[in-house]
Amino acid sequence: MKLYPRQRHRVLQVVTKLIIPFVMMFGLYVQFHGDYGPGGGFQAGVIFSTAFILHGLIFGLQRTRAVLSPAILRIMMCAGLLLYCGTGIVTILLGGNLLDYNVLAHDPLHGQHWGIFTVELGVGITVTGVMISLFYNFASRRSD
Amino acid sequence: MYEQLPALMILVPFTAAPVCVVFRHALASWVIALAASLFSLFAAWQVLEHVRTVGIIRYKVGGWAAPSGIEYYIDTLNASVLLLVSGISCIVLVYAYRSVIKQVPLAKHYLFYTAWLMCMSGLLGIVITGDAFNVFVFLEVSSLATYMLISMGSDRRALTASFRYLIMGSVGASFILIGIGFLYAATGTLNMIDISERIPNSESQRAVLVAFSFICIGVMIKAAIFPLHAWLANAYTYAPVAVTAFLAGTATKVSLYVLLRFFFSIFGYEYSFGQLLLNGVLLPAAVAGFILMSLVAVYQTDLRRMLAYSSVAQLGYIVAGISLASQAGLTAGIVHILNHALVKSALFMAVGCIIYQVGHAHRPSFDDLFKRMPFTCIAFIIAGLGLIGVPLTVGFISKFALIEASMDRGWWLIAALILVSSLMAVVYIGRVVEVMLFRQSRTSTPEVSGMSEAPLSMLAPMYLLIVIGLYFGINGDATLSLAGEAAEQLLGGF
Numbered sequence: 001m002k003l004y005p006r007q008r009h010r011v012l013q014v015v016t017k018l019i020i021p022f023v024m025m026f027g028l029y030v031q032f033h034g035d036y037g038p039g040g041g042f043q044a045g046v047i048f049s050t051a052f053i054l055h056g057l058i059f060g061l062q063r064t065r066a067v068l069s070p071a072i073l074r075i076m077m078c079a080g081l082l083l084y085c086g087t088g089i090v091t092i093l094l095g096g097n098l099l100d101y102n103v104l105a106h107d108p109l110h111g112q113h114w115g116i117f118t119v120e121l122g123v124g125i126t127v128t129g130v131m132i133s134l135f136y137n138f139a140s141r142r143s144d
Numbered sequence: 145m146y147e148q149l150p151a152l153m154i155l156v157p158f159t160a161a162p163v164c165v166v167f168r169h170a171l172a173s174w175v176i177a178l179a180a181s182l183f184s185l186f187a188a189w190q191v192l193e194h195v196r197t198v199g200i201i202r203y204k205v206g207g208w209a210a211p212s213g214i215e216y217y218i219d220t221l222n223a224s225v226l227l228l229v230s231g232i233s234c235i236v237l238v239y240a241y242r243s244v245i246k247q248v249p250l251a252k253h254y255l256f257y258t259a260w261l262m263c264m265s266g267l268l269g270i271v272i273t274g275d276a277f278n279v280f281v282f283l284e285v286s287s288l289a290t291y292m293l294i295s296m297g298s299d300r301r302a303l304t305a306s307f308r309y310l311i312m313g314s315v316g317a318s319f320i321l322i323g324i325g326f327l328y329a330a331t332g333t334l335n336m337i338d339i340s341e342r343i344p345n346s347e348s349q350r351a352v353l354v355a356f357s358f359i360c361i362g363v364m365i366k367a368a369i370f371p372l373h374a375w376l377a378n379a380y381t382y383a384p385v386a387v388t389a390f391l392a393g394t395a396t397k398v399s400l401y402v403l404l405r406f407f408f409s410i411f412g413y414e415y416s417f418g419q420l421l422l423n424g425v426l427l428p429a430a431v432a433g434f435i436l437m438s439l440v441a442v443y444q445t446d447l448r449r450m451l452a453y454s455s456v457a458q459l460g461y462i463v464a465g466i467s468l469a470s471q472a473g474l475t476a477g478i479v480h481i482l483n484h485a486l487v488k489s490a491l492f493m494a495v496g497c498i499i500y501q502v503g504h505a506h507r508p509s510f511d512d513l514f515k516r517m518p519f520t521c522i523a524f525i526i527a528g529l530g531l532i533g534v535p536l537t538v539g540f541i542s543k544f545a546l547i548e549a550s551m552d553r554g555w556w557l558i559a560a561l562i563l564v565s566s567l568m569a570v571v572y573i574g575r576v577v578e579v580m581l582f583r584q585s586r587t588s589t590p591e592v593s594g595m596s597e598a599p600l601s602m603l604a605p606m607y608l609l610i611v612i613g614l615y616f617g618i619n620g621d622a623t624l625s626l627a628g629e630a631a632e633q634l635l636g637g638f
Contacts, residue, residue: 078162085159088151098151100207 009058016058023051031124035113041120045127053135061139073133080126087118146190150203150216153187153226154269156180161261170253177257178237184230184268192223196629202274210274211338217274217638221478221630225271225401228482232393232489233264239605240386242598243496247298247384256296260390263289267398276324276410277334279402283320283366287313290395294383305378312365312375319362320402326355327410337638340410352411356420359406367399369426369463370433373456380452385496388448392455393489397481400462404478407466408634417469426467431561434460438568442575447495447505450572451488454531457565458484464558465546472549474631479545479623483538486613487530493606494524497598513580516596521580523606528573530613533566538613541620 027048034040056064088098096103101115160180164173195201195218203216218226237260248256266286270279291313295306328334330351331342343352361372368376376396380388407416416422437457444450462484465477497520498513499505514521530537533544543566550558597603616623 074165078165081162082159082166085155085162088155089159092148092151092155097148097203097207098155098205102207 012058016054020051020055023054024048027051031120032117034120035116041123042127044120045124046131048124049128049131049135052132056135056139061136065136068132070133070136073129073136076125076129077133080122080124080129083122083125084119087115087122091115147203149187149190150201150218150272151205153184153191153230154265154272156183156187157261157265157268161258161265164254164258164261168254170250173254173257174237174241177261178234180261181230181234181237181264184264185227185234188223188226188230188268191218192220192227195220195223196626211333211335214273214275214278215335216272217336218272219630219633220626221401221404221634222271224478224482224626224630225398226268228485229264229267229271229394229398232390232485233260235605235609236386236390236393236489236493239389239493239496239602240384242601243386243500244384246500247386248296252296256293256384259289259292259296260387262286263293263390264394267394270398271401274336275334276327276336276339280317280321280324283317283402286395286398287317287366290391293387293391294379296387297382297384299382301378302382305375305382309375309379312372316362316365316372319358319365321362323355323358323362326351326358330355336405336410340412340638343411343415353420356411356416360422360425363399363403363406364429367396367403367459368456369459370429370437370456373433373437373459376456377449377452380455380492381446381448385448385492385499388452389489389492389496392451392492393485396455396459397485400459400466400477400481404466404474404634408474409638412637413469413635417467423467423469426463427558430460430463430467431558432460433457434464434565435561435568438565438572442568442572444572445507447498447507447576448492450507450576451491451495454569454572455484455488457569458488458531460565461543461546461562464562465549468549468553468555470549470553471628471631471635472545472552474634475624475627476542476545476549478627478630480542482623482627483530483542483613483616486538486609486616487527490527490606490609490613491524491531493602493609494520494527497523497602497606500598500602501596507576507579510579511583513583517598518595519597519603520606523603523610524580525577526610527613528577530617532569532573536614537617538620538623539617541617541624545624 027044030039030047031041031044034044052064052068055067091100091103092098094103099115099119101112102108104111104114157180160176164176167173167176191201201216201218202210203218204210205214205216208214244253244256263286266282266284266289269282270286273279273282291306291310294309295303297305324334327339330346330348331339333339333342346352365372380392383391407422434457437453437460441450441453441457444453458480462477462480465473465480468474495505498517501517502510502513526537530539533539543562547559547562550562
C-alpha cells in the first residue's frame with residue numbers, strides 16, 4: 001500500500017485530516033464574525049491558509065498542489081483585491097464617495113454591514129492566497 | 145463624477161494592477177497600464193485646474209469627516225506633483241514597451257506592468273492623502289513595487305541592488321512609521337491638519353521632538369539626501385532602464401514632497417526652522433551633497449551610474465532651496481523638483497536608447513556614437529544642457545531662482561558653491577558629449593558607418609519630454625508661478 005510519501009507519520013496524518021476541517025471552520029468564523037467581534041480578513045486569511053500549510057507539511061507539497069494549484073492561488077490573490085477595489089467602484093457608481101458603504105443598501109446600517117462584509121471577504125481571499133503561495137515558494141525547490 | 149476624480153486617480157491604476165495579472169499577457173498588460181496612467185494624468189490635470197481656480201480639495205474617503213476618517217487633501221503643491229508623477233509615468237510607459245522587451249524576459253512582462261501600476265498608484269497615494277498613517281501605507285505599496293521593478297533588471301547585480309534598497313528603504317519606512325506613531329501618541333490624531341493644530345498645545349513636546357527626528361531621517365533615506373544616498377547608485381544602474389527613468393523622475397521627488405509636507409505643513413515652518421534649526425542639518429547635507437556627488441559623477445564611466453550620482457547632487461539643490469526656508473528658496477526648490485524630474489527622466493531615456501542599440505552604457509567603449517544614433521545624441525545633449533543649467537532650458541530657471549534666493553538671504557558662499565557644482569556638471573556631461581561627437585571608431589570598420597537609431601516608440605516619448613522641458617525653460621513663469629503658489633501655501637500652514 002503506497003498511499004503517502006511518509007508512511008511513518010500515520011498518527012500525524014490522521015490527526016491532521018481530523019483537524020483541517022475545524023481549522024477551516026474557525027477561519028470562516030473569524031472571517032464572518034469580524035463585523036461583531038475580534039477578527040476580520042487578515043486574521044481569517046492566515047488561519048484559513050494554515051489548514052493548507054499543515055496539509056502541505058504532513059502530506060507533502062505535491063498533494064497540496066494537486067488540491068490548490070498555483071494558478072488558482074494567483075486568481076485568488078487578484079480576486080480578493082478586485083473585490084475590494086470593486087466595492088470602491090460600486091460605491092462611487094452609486095453616488096457615494098470611495099468606500100462610502102451607506103449607499104450600498106436601502107438604509108445606511110445595512111449598507112455599512114454589506115460594505116464591511118465584502119471588503120473583508122476580499123482581504124481574506126487575498127491573504128489566504130498570498131500566505132499559501134509564500135509557503136509554496138519557500139517550500140519548493142524551483143518556481144514554475 | 146467630477147468630484148470623484150481624486151479617488152479615481154488612485155483607484156483606477158490600483159484596480160488595473162490585478163487585472164494585468166489576470167490577463168497574464170505582455171501586450172494586454174502594457175495597454176492596460178498605459179490606459180490607467182492616461183486616466184490618472186487626465187484626473188491630475190483636472191484636479192490641478194480645480195485647485196488653481198476654485199481652491200483646495202478635501203475629499204472624504206468613506207464619507208467620514210476629516211479628523212476620524214481618512215481624507216485626501218489637495219492643494220497646489222500636491223496637485224502639481226500628482227501631475228508630474230502621472231505624466232512621467234505615461235511618457236515613460238510608451239518608451240518602456242520596446243525597452244522592456246529587450247531587458248526583461250517575456251514571461252515577466254505582465255508582472256512588470258503590474259508592479260509599475262502598483263508603484264504609480266502608491267506614489268500618487270502618498271502625494272494625495274491628508275492622513276499621516278495613510279502616507280506610510282502608500283509608501284509601502286510603492287516601495288514594495290519598486291523593489292520588484294528594480295530586481296527585474298537583466299544584470300544579476302540588479303538583485304543585490306534591489307535587496308540593498310529593500311533594507312535601506314525598509315529602515316526609512318520604519319523610521320517614518322515610528323515617527324508617525326510618536327506623533328499619534330503626542331496628539332492623539334492621524335489627520336495631518338489635526339496634528340498640525342494640536343502640536344503646539346501637546347503636553348508631550350519630547351514625543352513630538354522624537355517624532356520629528358525619526359521622520360527627518362526616514363524621509364532623508366527615502367529621498368536619498370546626501371549622506372543617506374548609498375542605495376541609489378546601484379538601484380538606478382542595474383534596474384531596467386525604463387524603471388530608472390520613471391523612478392528618477394518620481395520616487396525621490398515624492399519623498400521630497402513628503403519632507404515638505406511634514407516639515408512645513410504639519411510641524412510648521414516656525415517649529416522646524418525657528419525652534420529646531422532644521423536648516424542646520426539640511427543645508428550642510430545639501431551643500432556637501434551637490435559638491436561631492438558632482439565630483440563623484442565626474443569620475444564615473446557608466447552613464448547610468450554617472451546620472452545616478454548627478455541625481456543625488458541635484459537633490460542637493462532642491463534641499464538647499466528648501467532649507468533656505470524663505471518664499472523664494474521654497475519656490476526654487478519646488479520648481480527644481482519639477483524641472484529636474486523632466487531633465488533626468490529624459491537623460492535616462494537617452495541612455496536607455498544607447499543601451500538598446502549598443503548594449504552597454506560604458507562611456508570609454510563608445511565609438512562613432514553620433515554617426516550611429518544622431519537623434520539620441522542630440523536628445524542627450526539638449527537634456528544635458530538642461531542639467532547644467534544653460535539659458536533656455538529648465539535647469540536655468542531653477543538654478544537662477546535658487547541662486548537669487550540664496551543671495552536674498554545673503555548666503556553668497558552657497559550661491560558660489562552652486563555655480564562650482566554646475567561647472568562640474570559641465571565636466572561630466574561634457575565628457576560624454578565629447579565621446580559622442582568626436583571619438584572616431586577605433587576599429588575603423590566601414591560597417592558601423594550606417595545609422596542604427598533606436599525605434600521611434602522610444603525616441604518619440606523622449607523628445608516629447610525634451611520639448612516639454614524646452615517649453616518650460618522658455619516660459620519659466622508657468623512653473624515658477626505654480627511653485628510660488630505652492631510655497632506660499634506651505635509657509636502659511638494648513
